[in-house]
Amino acid sequence: MPYTEIPGGVTAAQGFLAGSAYCGIKASNASRPDIALIHSPQETVVAATFTTNKVKAAPVRVSLAHLRTGDVRAIVANAGNANACTGLAGIETAKRMAEAAANALGLKARQVMVCSTGRIGVPLPIEKMEATIGTMPVVIDRDGSRRAAEAIMTSDTFAKEIAVEFQIDGKTVRLGGIAKGAGMIDPNMATMLSFLTTDAVIDKKQLQCALSVSVEQSFNRITIDGDMSTNDTVIMLANGTAGNKPLRHGTAAFKTFQRALDHVTKNLARMIVEDGEGVTKFVEVHVNGAATLSDARKAAEAVANSTLTKCAWFGGDPNWGRIMDALGYSGAKLREEVIDIFYDGIIAVQGGMPSKTPFAKLQEVVAQKRFTITIDLRLGKADYTVYTTDLSVDYVKLNMGE
């Protein structure tokens, strides 16, 4: 095993501190902490990926600017209010959040990344937040990962954290993180957020490369309702305290690092899907044999986002006809008469037509809480995987608002 799981989440790596505080941003009366702070007293390199939604929340715009300056020492994030669709005033507020954290920690504002998740189109109670953030240096510590993970929860039902430890050049390196879910609950628009830290020695360019690859294989592969939020953000900090030789792309050491990072991001992504609103089933959709990667992706995403297919899964109905239908309108290159579809490896469709597998066998697969749909287009060598869920009555109830 090239890595082992350890406790500690976003503070598992040496030198990182985290914690939370209650400010009262959420409309509900719950006195749950709603601001998280992560801090590195040491110099760091930073990498990040942000939502591709053209409507970008103010904190995303501010963090994008701060990403360029490097040596980020803190991440401040709030739940309960997304600071999205708030115009120039919202940008000003996001900057003030960063300044508040910078002032508290003795940093410059551009050394602070800022994130928000929650309700859209409502001004943040910034004065109250500045006061709360000002008190936070005394609550952050080396054991604060879980508290930070809890503070960024919106409709999440459990805090999401994981960390791993591995060896590079005989040095022990740690890498971990926290995340919150992509499910959205009205009138809030929640968001996928993930904060990752490592004590590996790695430069900014190499870290961004590793993170981008990892996000593409994990957070970008999950879909609950096909909607992308205005606030989605993944930030990773590396402080170099492990003392390994600088990681360089193409080396065995880099591969070890990448595998550990992928394990962390994939597991956080899986937790997000499993904690999706009203989710009763976790489904992996694999497309193999596509002519191009783009075809594989189109096919997998069409199946994973098909409302009808997801309703059928909720009901425990294999309904491969809806999968064939989704493939047909996906835009992927295909030949109906060569398509094979498998449910947990059991063939359901062979050459575009029903296989001889008894329907009851397929029903058994779809009755499970987790199963895999494998689609072989038999046209080429490209493949793509999407992690998705069913669409339940509770999903509609949770999302129908007041």
Added chain:
Amino acid sequence: MPYTEIPGGVTAAQGFLAGSAYCGIKASNASRPDIALIHSPQETVVAATFTTNKVKAAPVRVSLAHLRTGDVRAIVANAGNANACTGLAGIETAKRMAEAAANALGLKARQVMVCSTGRIGVPLPIEKMEATIGTMPVVIDRDGSRRAAEAIMTSDTFAKEIAVEFQIDGKTVRLGGIAKGAGMIDPNMATMLSFLTTDAVIDKKQLQCALSVSVEQSFNRITIDGDMSTNDTVIMLANGTAGNKPLRHGTAAFKTFQRALDHVTKNLARMIVEDGEGVTKFVEVHVNGAATLSDARKAAEAVANSTLTKCAWFGGDPNWGRIMDALGYSGAKLREEVIDIFYDGIIAVQGGMPSKTPFAKLQEVVAQKRFTITIDLRLGKADYTVYTTDLSVDYVKLNMGE
């Protein structure tokens, strides 16, 4: 008024006969007629549009071939079985359906269009169907529109028919049709079918032009779940018995014809949406001010297909944040800070931020059974409209299978 509505549906135009018979194709025990036959004893010209899904049912493939031969004299359609994903045997079966109707009516098989809707991946009971179709010449007549409309129903709760009458060159011209819904119910995969007839004198090329334009503005603008069926088919027959001068594109007479046709297709499309499975609200999504038609379309379709937006409508929640979010990921060119959004003309979002309209005003709009969302992107002059619905708990229950 350039046209007036008249009764008669697909048999309102002179010379067309229609009717239905019970064959027992559906798995359920209901002894409702399940085969429809439409017949023109006179020569016709034919136009048609078919599903763009790459997985095309056998009857679609056969009808596509018969479309080329012209002088179509009959349409035979069954409900209960889609004859899709049935391979070469399915093609053979679809041909035998056409032959059965041709034999019964003294036609050649290529003069018969064939349609199927219902369950996927199951062979049609073709011997039984041949016997039933053989008896149908005695049940088709000038009053058979409604019976034909009822025979093609799957999850539809009401038969859909409409016809209009108008004057061209002092001659009375009639145009009408029937349709069935796009809603899908497990384990069936239902389909949008529409059959249209007119007694106008028009050549094949002009008829195809008028039909393609009309379908683009009606059936192609409706979306219940974003899924496209493998069997969607619209067929139009013109027998020329009205005796007008041949209609030519660009003339006032052609415009009159087009308007009448558009009225018929738009109304059939509206009936399909209103009869969608578990639908409680009918919503028009208008996008104005887009830079290009393609941008307008992307924006309107993203909003109309957003699971989260549709759940909010079901709950009577205006939730314009979800509309902004859908616009953001639609791929349409936009500038967040100039977007305006209106609910039945009442401004909700102004310049990308919440307007001063009280939330209760917007709630009143969304509480209605029908309302319009207008989105002004303020970047150009292109506009596009989609007709859609909410996403209800009953939709999930109806589509979750056994």
